[in-house]
Amino acid sequence: MKEIVRHNYLNTLSVLKDQNLIKVATGVRRCGKSTLMKQFQDVLRNENPDVSVLAINLDMPEFRFLGEQNWKKIYDYILENIKKNQTNYVFIDEVQNLPEFEKLLEGLYVHPKIDLYVTGSNAFLLSSELATLLTGRAFEINVLPFSFADYLEFTEKKTNPDRAFAEYVQTGGFPEAVLLSAKGNNFANEYLQTVFKNIYENDISKRYRIYAEESYQEVVHFLIDSVGSAISARNISKILTANKKKIDHKTTSKYINTLVEAYLFYKVNRYDIKGKQHLATQEKYYMVDLGFRNALLGKEQISDTGHLLENVIFLELKRRNHQVWIGKTDRLEVDFVARNQEGYTQYIQVSQTVQNPSTLARELAPFDKIHNHNEKILITMDYETGTHNGVKQINAIDWLLNL
Known part of the structure; x- marks a missing residue:
C-alpha cells in the first residue's frame, strides 16, 4: 500500500x-x-x-x-x-x-x-x-487518521481541493478506506464497518461488560448523530427511553466512556472564558473519523454540514498539539478555545457559511463578549476572507492546508 x-x-x-x-x-x-x-x-x-x-x-x-x-x-x-x-x-x-x-x-x-x-x-x-x-x-x-493535507498527498487530488474535501468528509482518513473508496464507497463503508467491529470486539467487549449490545449500538449511533452538539449521558438516556429503548444514564455514561477509551470519540469539556475555570457539564464529543458516520449510519453528509466541519477542525487542532475546550461567555458559546504548546490561546468559531448577514452576526456575537486580546478566528467554507471588528475570517481549506 x-x-x-x-x-x-x-x-x-x-x-x-x-x-x-x-x-x-x-x-x-x-x-x-x-x-x-x-x-x-x-x-x-x-x-x-x-x-x-x-x-x-x-x-x-x-x-x-x-x-x-x-x-x-x-x-x-x-x-x-x-x-x-x-x-x-x-x-x-x-x-x-x-x-x-x-x-x-x-x-x-x-x-x-x-x-x-x-x-x-x-x-x-x-x-x-x-x-x-x-x-x-x-x-x-x-496518532489520528489522515488529515486533509495527508489525504490530498495520498490521493494526489490536489487540483480540485473543494471536491476532494467533500470526498474526505465522506470517506474519512483511514488509509485503507481511502484506497478502497476509489473502487466505490460501498467498499470503503464495508471496510470501516469491519474496523468498528474489530475495535468493539478487541478493545471494548473484552475489557468491559456490555450488558446489551443493542443498547450499546443505540448509544454509538446517538453520539455519531450528535457530533458538535452539547449532550449528557442523562439526556441521551431520556431520549432513548422515550423512544422505547430504555437505558439508564449510568449505563449510558459507562458506554460513552468505553468509546472514548477506544479512541473512537474525543470528549471536549467546557471552559468559562470570563471566570477562567473548567466546567463539568454539557460536554461535546467529536468522532475520530467522519468515515464512520456514513459507514455506520448510512447518512448523507449533506445533512449537518456545519457540525461535520466543526469535527474536522477539532481533529486538526488535536494534530497540531493544541489543548481544546468549548468556550462559554455569558450565555453564548465559542466553538473552540485552543491553546498551543507555547501557551498561546485562540478563540475559534466554525460555520459552513456566513453569507447570510444574520448568520454572520450570530457567529460573531460570542466574540463581542470576550475582552482580552487573544486572536479570534471565524472559519467557514466561504471563499470570502477578511476581518470583522478584529475577527479574522478564514477559508476552512486554506486553514487546514496552512495557506
Whole structure:
C-alpha cells in the first residue's frame, strides 16, 4: 500500500529519541500507528546502518502465543535478542494485548541499553491505574487518521481541493478506506464497518461488560448523530427511553466512556472564558473519523454540514498539539478555545457559511463578549476572507492546508 510520511509525528519521535522516556503512540486501530513506527525504524537505520532495532507486534500469532503464556516470556525474548554493548531500539505493537503489560514496560524501561517505543489502541494503556507507574516515564503521541493535507498527498487530488474535501468528509482518513473508496464507497463503508467491529470486539467487549449490545449500538449511533452538539449521558438516556429503548444514564455514561477509551470519540469539556475555570457539564464529543458516520449510519453528509466541519477542525487542532475546550461567555458559546504548546490561546468559531448577514452576526456575537486580546478566528467554507471588528475570517481549506 502506498505510504506517506507523517512528518509531524516522526519529528516528535526524533526529538524524543534516546530520552529516558517510554514513547507511547496511542490511537484508534488502523489509523497508521504501526506504519509510523516502521517509518521511524527506517529513519534510525538511515542514520546508522549498524543500529540495533527489535520490533514485536503482539497482534502477530507467534508473539501473541508467547504473550498469552505470560509477560515474562516476551521480556526474556527481548533480552535474548538485543545487543549487549549498544543502545537497542525496541518497538512493541499493540502492547495492551499482553496481560500485565505494565510489568513488561517497567522491566524494559529500567534496562540501560533499551530505548522503548510502544503502540496501543486503548486509553487503558495510560489510564489512572497506570498513572503512578508511568508518571514522568511516558510520553504519549496520539496518532489520528489522515488529515486533509495527508489525504490530498495520498490521493494526489490536489487540483480540485473543494471536491476532494467533500470526498474526505465522506470517506474519512483511514488509509485503507481511502484506497478502497476509489473502487466505490460501498467498499470503503464495508471496510470501516469491519474496523468498528474489530475495535468493539478487541478493545471494548473484552475489557468491559456490555450488558446489551443493542443498547450499546443505540448509544454509538446517538453520539455519531450528535457530533458538535452539547449532550449528557442523562439526556441521551431520556431520549432513548422515550423512544422505547430504555437505558439508564449510568449505563449510558459507562458506554460513552468505553468509546472514548477506544479512541473512537474525543470528549471536549467546557471552559468559562470570563471566570477562567473548567466546567463539568454539557460536554461535546467529536468522532475520530467522519468515515464512520456514513459507514455506520448510512447518512448523507449533506445533512449537518456545519457540525461535520466543526469535527474536522477539532481533529486538526488535536494534530497540531493544541489543548481544546468549548468556550462559554455569558450565555453564548465559542466553538473552540485552543491553546498551543507555547501557551498561546485562540478563540475559534466554525460555520459552513456566513453569507447570510444574520448568520454572520450570530457567529460573531460570542466574540463581542470576550475582552482580552487573544486572536479570534471565524472559519467557514466561504471563499470570502477578511476581518470583522478584529475577527479574522478564514477559508476552512486554506486553514487546514496552512495557506
